[in-house]
Amino acid sequence: MSANTDSLHHSHDPGLKHQYEDMAQQSETYLVGMWTFLVSEVMFFGALFFIYTLYRWNYQQDFYIAHEHLDVRMGAFNTTVLLFSSFTMVMAVQAAQLKKRMNVMGYLAVTVLCALTFLVVKFFEYSSKFADHLYPGVNFNTDAVKAFGEHALENGHVAVNMNHAQLFYGLYFGMTGLHAVHIIVGIGILISLIRLWFNKADSVIHDYVPTELVGLYWHFVDLVWIFLFPLFYLMPKPH
Amino acid sequence: MANAEAHSHEHHIVPTSTYIKTLLALFVLMVITVLVAGVNLPRIGFLSGTVVNQVIALAIALIKAFLVVTIFMGVKFGTKLIKLWASVGFIWVLLIFGILGDYTMRKYEPAPSWDSKADSALPRVTPEDPKMPDHNSTNVIIRQ
Known part of the structure; x- marks a missing residue:
């Protein structure tokens, strides 16, 4: 009897899909699905972080010398931008809960702008590395790395193993590159979400959870960067 | 309710x-x-x-x-x-980082106690075995 009236009541909720008992069950199902995807992403990035740890463990000094060519200011700026974009994303989700459509679109737009800013900074970082031939391959600029090895450490004249230095740049471009691909995909998803809100699509205006799912993806991208930043830009000096 | x-x-x-x-x-x-x-x-x-x-x-x-x-x-x-x-x-990340144990422990291989019953063990690839290839040249990570 009680269950019957419940389902009658809920059938009026326009956000509820017919296969779910109620909104709570629907939301949990959506969220668990998204988290399952995110766990698969953790597996993907986790393996890369493991590879990084393994080589870093063995070639600490070579990695330190190679890393000195990265610009900490650019890395820190990008970290700030991504952390801020996570905040605007969460504010968009809050606005979706309050059904404030204009606010949702505004916060999502700011999130997209942050993502684009991140990519522009990344573009300049990559260009300077390409210009200096600091990428693995036959044209690798061994002189630049060698020159740095001579004054990077107190004990002077450190012989840098160029294979290890190239390994560092391989990992740098591989991991930050895959992270950048996630940012680009995220921009596509965010713009699609803005479009849905703009068109007052039933899928987003009656239920805030789809917006929250995009938020989860975006926070995950931020999460990966939280670890990439100290590992690549803030390597401690061997001492 | x-x-x-x-x-x-x-x-x-x-x-x-x-x-x-x-x-x-x-x-x-x-x-x-x-x-x-x-x-x-x-x-x-x-x-x-x-x-x-x-x-x-x-x-x-x-x-x-x-x-x-x-x-x-x-x-x-x-x-x-x-x-x-x-x-x-x-938990997954913790598990995958458990593999580091393998990389860090290889240098202690073979442990002396393993050889107390020589017949019980299968032939192993060890640097001490002259018939085996030199691992320093092939795998820097494991035996640097």
Whole structure:
């Protein structure tokens, strides 16, 4: 009897899909699905972080010398931008809960702008590395790395193993590159979400959870960067 | 009655101030990690100064990650099932890093006790065995 009236009541909720008992069950199902995807992403990035740890463990000094060519200011700026974009994303989700459509679109737009800013900074970082031939391959600029090895450490004249230095740049471009691909995909998803809100699509205006799912993806991208930043830009000096 | 509870739960909205405080905490942690990275910290016991620096940098990253997962990703306000699912990723990373044990322990191989019953063991690839190829040239990571 009680269950019957419940389902009658809920059938009026326009956000509820017919296969779910109620909104709570629907939301949990959506969220668990998204988290399952995110766990698969953790597996993907986790393996890369493991590879990084393994080589870093063995070639600490070579990695330190190679890393000195990265610009900490650019890395820190990008970290700030991504952390801020996570905040605007969460504010968009809050606005979706309050059904404030204009606010949702505004916060999502700011999130997209942050993502684009991140990519522009990344573009300049990559260009300077390409210009200096600091990428693995036959044209690798061994002189630049060698020159740095001579004054990077107190004990002077450190012989840098160029294979290890190239390994560092391989990992740098591989991991930050895959992270950048996630940012680009995220921009596509965010713009699609803005479009849905703009068109007052039933899928987003009656239920805030789809917006929250995009938020989860975006926070995950931020999460990966939280670890990439100290590992690549803030390597401690061997001492 | 249960319906009313579900309804109120569904509209649980985190106040903006919580998000702003989280963001500020993340910024402060980021500034700390950048500043600490520029200082050569002293050795603590058997940990060299380099390791102390690295441990602090990763600890700060973990705190930042925890804040993002609990507050921004809403796991703190989620159901038990969501909390379980969110922990699975963390457990996976711990498991995969367990493989490091293999890489760090190889240099102790073969352990003397293994050879007490020579017949019980299968032939093993060891640097001491002259019939086996030189591993220093083929796999730098394992036997550097």
